[in-house]
Amino acid sequence: MESILDQLASLQMLNQFWITLFLIIPMVLISRTVVAGTRYSPILIIVIFGLAMGYILVQSGVGEPGLAEFPMVDLIAQTTVVALTVSFFVGGQELRKIFGKKELPAVKDMVEPSNEEAVLGTNRTQLVMIVRAFFLLIGIEGVTRLVTGSDAGALSDVYALIAYIGLVGAVIFIDNKAVISDKPLYIRKGIMEIAVIILVLYGAYLIATAVEPVIALPQIFFAMLIAAGLGAIFYTWRFGPTIKSLLFAGIPVVLAGNFMVGGSRIDEAFMIEGMNSVLAYGFFGQLFWMFGGIALLIYFAKTNHVRNLAPGMAGGLSHSGLTGACTAGDLGEGAAKRAPIMINIPFFGHVFVFSVLAISAQQGGLIMTPALLILFVGVGLTAYSLRNLRLAAGEDGKEVKSLMQFSFGWQLIAVFGGLVLLNFGTMPFDYAGMAQASAISHFGLFAAIQEGMFSAEAASLIPFIFSMPFLVHPVVFFMFGKAMKDDGLMPIKTVYLLAAVGVVGVFGSVLFL
Numbered sequence: 097m098e099s100i101l102d103q104l105a106s107l108q109m110l111n112q113f114w115i116t117l118f119l120i121i122p123m124v125l126i127s128r129t130v131v132a133g134t135r136y137s138p139i140l141i142i143v144i145f146g147l148a149m150g151y152i153l154v155q156s157g158v159g160e161p162g163l164a165e166f167p168m169v170d171l172i173a174q175t176t177v178v179a180l181t182v183s184f185f186v187g188g189q190e191l192r193k194i195f196g197k198k199e200l201p202a203v204k205d206m207v208e209p210s211n212e213e214a215v216l217g218t219n220r221t222q223l224v225m226i227v228r229a230f231f232l233l234i235g236i237e238g239v240t241r242l243v244t245g246s247d248a249g250a251l252s253d254v255y256a257l258i259a260y261i262g263l264v265g266a267v268i269f270i271d272n273k274a275v276i277s278d279k280p281l282y283i284r285k286g287i288m289e290i291a292v293i294i295l296v297l298y299g300a301y302l303i304a305t306a307v308e309p310v311i312a313l314p315q316i317f318f319a320m321l322i323a324a325g326l327g328a329i330f331y332t333w334r335f336g337p338t339i340k341s342l343l344f345a346g347i348p349v350v351l352a353g354n355f356m357v358g359g360s361r362i363d364e365a366f367m368i369e370g371m372n373s374v375l376a377y378g379f380f381g382q383l384f385w386m387f388g389g390i391a392l393l394i395y396f397a398k399t400n401h402v403r404n405l406a407p408g409m410a411g412g413l414s415h416s417g418l419t420g421a422c423t424a425g426d427l428g429e430g431a432a433k434r435a436p437i438m439i440n441i442p443f444f445g446h447v448f449v450f451s452v453l454a455i456s457a458q459q460g461g462l463i464m465t466p467a468l469l470i471l472f473v474g475v476g477l478t479a480y481s482l483r484n485l486r487l488a489a490g491e492d493g494k495e496v497k498s499l500m501q502f503s504f505g506w507q508l509i510a511v512f513g514g515l516v517l518l519n520f521g522t523m524p525f526d527y528a529g530m531a532q533a534s535a536i537s538h539f540g541l542f543a544a545i546q547e548g549m550f551s552a553e554a555a556s557l558i559p560f561i562f563s564m565p566f567l568v569h570p571v572v573f574f575m576f577g578k579a580m581k582d583d584g585l586m587p588i589k590t591v592y593l594l595a596a597v598g599v600v601g602v603f604g605s606v607l608f609l
Contacts, residue, residue: 116168123352124226125215132217137421140573142348146355154360161364163357167251172353175233176543177316179346181293182339184320187440188327206282210273224271229345235262240297285336296322313450314544324440347420358563373523374531380601381535382568385510387594394588397485402584403430411438411503413510413536441500442507449511457550462519467512474508481505510536521606526550530561
């Protein structure tokens with residue numbers, strides 16, 4: 097009897113694959129349909145639909161907070177590192193080209209995509225990349241959990257099956273209407289990319305485990321170093337189907353899963369004491385750090401174009417939504433090329449970020465002296481970058497280097513400036529970490545909390561806390577969408593107004609809640 101029940105449980109886990117596929121993929125497609133014909137990013141809609149879906153599943157009695165009944169959704173939500181590893185690799189390539197002054201000859205892409213519209217706003221090749229990204233995320237995550245011996249509850253017995261379905265699906269799922277010059281080579285490139293991503297993640301896990309007794313740095317930090325290093329070495333690599341798909345749809349799919357899990361905890365989270373101050377800071381922090389940074393770029397650096405503003409803020413905040421919009425090409429070709437560079441640069445400073453936060457988490461409070469020192473370094477670097485960007489006068493190479501400096505400096509200000517500010521309030525340190533991750537939509541800090549850097553409670557709540565500033569994301573993406581409609585120029589007075597609202601809201605949430 098017990099054997100039969102085990103078999104039924106395994107079949108139920110297999111059904112989870114199809115349920116998750118039909119929940120996540122339509123959400124991404126609907127988001128693209130809603131913004132079809134506009135210059136707005138689909139991620140704006142994924143936020144709203146994801147939270148709504150999670151909330152409805154709980155309210156209808158189909159699921160409980162956290163969606164334990166849908167373990168595959170949670171698996172997708174925890175593939176953040178997989179999606180970012182590809183961006184780190186591409187960023188490493190671009191850094192090598194810039195610093196090494198490497199100009200590659202123009203080579204025709206191996207794939208000529210099909211322009212036949214499969215769904216309103218999505219052509220056939222894009223649809224295939226979205227579905228392939230889903231298969232890749234679960235397949236690669238399944239393999240890494242299998243080789244690292246991770247035990248994550250309901251799915252722990254079927255990781256091998258999940259890995260097999262995901263990887264096989266990713267390899268064979270190719271758009272038959274796209275024109276591919278060399279199909280066998282294209283497939284081999286995709287398989288090689290999968291293998292390298294798995295090796296990077298496994299290597300990052302081994303290093304993180306080895307240094308944990310000294311300092312608890314998260315896996316994502318080492319994945320960034322390894323992936324960026326490989327990108328710098330193999331800077332001539334032409335993307336195969338794996339990198340293409342994860343760049344285009346990896347982050348949207350991950351965010352869809354996270355927002356579903358977050359939406360399922362809406363009612364539960366509001367009942368937790370002290371959560372109102374966390375949510376208020378996260379809400380107004382989005383305005384303060386995003387539009388405050390844009391205001392600095394406009395006023396001091398005299399630059400007001402999406403090619404600078406979007407990748408600069410994506411890197412300066414490690415902003416998940418803006419990073420996804422840039423890498424997917426929603427904010428123009430210039431932003432798409434520069435964003436992987438900008439999100440890589442601040443991660444080199446994460447040795448300070450994660451080391452200070454890891455030690456602070458062990459002690460239960462922020463270590464003020466190093467935090468203040470890093471904050472002052474960030475202020476100096478940001479001021480220096482704004483001067484250089486103003487003097488760049490539109491020259492591409494100088495703009496990129498100045499934006500790299502800004503991304504590094506503003507990241508240090510945002511992370512440690514926010515934590516120092518929150519330290520003057522009454523918020524516990526693990527709540528402060530969640531609030532700051534939410535206020536800047538910081539992918540790295542989110543992944544570290546998700547991995548358990550602070551506490552089990554924080555790890556379970558972070559999908560909700562991280563996704564709640566969705567009320568501000570429409571403003572963020574509306575502003576960038578409006579800029580795209582106006583030749584890439586942001587409405588300056590509106591930026592200043594939103595930054596001012598953020599200042600009042602942030603200080604009010606810290607001092608009075």
